Amino acid sequence: GQQVMQIPQYQHVQEGEDFTTYCNSSTTLSNIQWYKQRPGGHPVFLIQLVKSGEVKKQKRLTFQFGEAKKNSSLHITATQTTDVGTYFCAGAGSYQLTFGKGTKLSVIP
Amino acid sequence: SQTIHQWPATLVQPVGSPLSLECTVEGTSNPNLYWYRQAAGRGLQLLFYSVGIGQISSEVPQNLSASRPQDRQFILSSKKLLLSDSGFYLCAWNRGGDLYEQFFGPGTRLTVL
Numbered sequence: 001g002q003q004v005m006q007i008p009q010y011q012h013v014q015e016g017e018d019f020t021t022y023c024n025s026s027t028t029l030s031n032i033q034w035y036k037q038r039p040g041g042h043p044v045f046l047i048q049l050v051k052s053g054e055v056k057k058q059k060r061l062t063f064q065f066g067e068a069k070k071n072s073s074l075h076i077t078a079t080q081t082t083d084v085g086t087y088f089c090a091g092a093g094s095y096q097l098t099f100g101k102g103t104k105l106s107v108i109p
Numbered sequence: 110s111q112t113i114h115q116w117p118a119t120l121v122q123p124v125g126s127p128l129s130l131e132c133t134v135e136g137t138s139n140p141n142l143y144w145y146r147q148a149a150g151r152g153l154q155l156l157f158y159s160v161g162i163g164q165i166s167s168e169v170p171q172n173l174s175a176s177r178p179q180d181r182q183f184i185l186s187s188k189k190l191l192l193s194d195s196g197f198y199l200c201a202w203n204r205g206g207d208l209y210e211q212f213f214g215p216g217t218r219l220t221v222l
């Protein structure tokens with residue numbers, strides 16, 4: 001079945017530093033979605049990428065979808081303490097999403 | 110607007126006891142519904158999904174079952190809980206197909222002792 005690998009598992013950064021998490025799928029994806037889960041909370045949808053090579057930005061967050069539609073990345077510029085949480089990528093299949101294990105981001109003030 | 114409810118928020122159950130978690134969605138019709146489990150500090154494991162009333166697909170063999178008695182109601186059950194059933198159970202919905210984002214409920218934190 002489809003597998004989605006996400007690295008790193010953990011990332012500790014100083015406030016103001018950049019952060020990147022990477023996602024790789026064993027199969028070509030129809031689309032990829034990104035979610036953020038704050039500590040103690042539930043996952044919240046951030047964005048969806050559909051087109052090969054697509055790049056989308058949300059303020060300090062930049063999302064990319066690879067040309068082969070098998071990998072994706074999320075980059076945060078100048079992290080803030082409000083960015084703390086676990087970021088999940090999820091590859092879309094038939095009616096369901098396959099989630100990566102997530103990258104837990106800690107920001108040191 | 111659409112909302113998703115889950116209850117209870119927390120639950121402590123002894124090993125061997127039954128389980129029933131309920132999820133309801135408001136403000137939409139014929140949603141796809143999903144049950145996930147998240148072990149402490151881990152990723153999301155899809156347990157069941159449903160594309161319509163009475164239609165349940167199981168992703169992982171286990172002692173859990175799911176039912177969808179109404180369009181916007183999804184129930185997760187077990188006849189006898191195991192220690193390994195402890196975790197954070199999340200219900201989610203989307204509008205259908207694989208091109209739509211999923212909206213998650215607040216979750217139920219289950220501890221089996």
